[in-house]
Amino acid sequence: MFLAGKTALVTGGGRGIGRAVATVLAGHGARVVVAGRTLPEIEATAHAVGGLALRMDAADRASVQAALVELATRAPRVDILVNNAGVAESAPFDRTTDEMWDWMMAVNAGSAFALCRALIPPMITAGWGRVVNLASNAGLTGYAYSSAYCASKHAMIGMTRAIAVEIARSNVTVNSVCPGWVNTRMADEAVRRIAEKTGKGEDHARRSLEGMSPQRRMVEPDEVAHVVAMLCSDQAKSIHGQSIPVDGGQVMS
């Protein structure tokens, strides 16, 4: 129970990796605030982990600000911030619309920035804090048909590194976790899109994504969640500003 007494905010905690993170952090004793758009999903996770649900649209800065105001009344201190809310859409770069670009940048990078800006200073004042940004190995390298997604995840990692230098003397750490393909709805949607485009069926599409990892499989959400929890421990205080791939060796730094 190394997180007993700590409060964690997990964005996009209603399903997938975010739900796994909420579950693992709560299992280590944290009180978890589960933020997201889809009320039934965030309420279900919050109920399962004995935490709180917080409505927030990460694409809309006003909604993020309103969520922060509500958060202050319900959980006055946030010790752990996990910026996990994310969206992925693929297109050739010359068919990537302004809307797709702005949406992915806003949800994936913009909301993480707004929450870091609001929540890290009080962590520094309190003398302890942990921030984990759910980036992607698409933040460490380029993938075809993913220019906006890759840019948003590179932005998250760049932000993580810059903040890490600025706050290095505090007892607050900030890191990025960089999964490869993870077995969630996001991957299911990619499988569907690839099958549609290639006409080779969903099994073939799924195998092609699995084949991107040297381990020839997708990562399970709880594998990512355990890395997040490790980064939230006291023992991880020297791991700072890092981008940790969790991808079966797909990208090696």
Ligand code: NAP
């Ligand atoms: P997922 O199952 O699609 O979950 C995404 C989560 O983000 C959902 O809870 C979703 O909730 C939330 N979200 C999306 N748009 C939002 C918005 N505008 N406001 C608030 N919440 C929003 O995908 P996942 O695989 O768990 O992804 C979690 C994170 O891991 C993402 O940042 C993703 O980029 C990253 N990642 C995933 C993979 C993968 O292969 N799955 C690989 C590398 C990195 P609502 O829809 O209710 O808003």
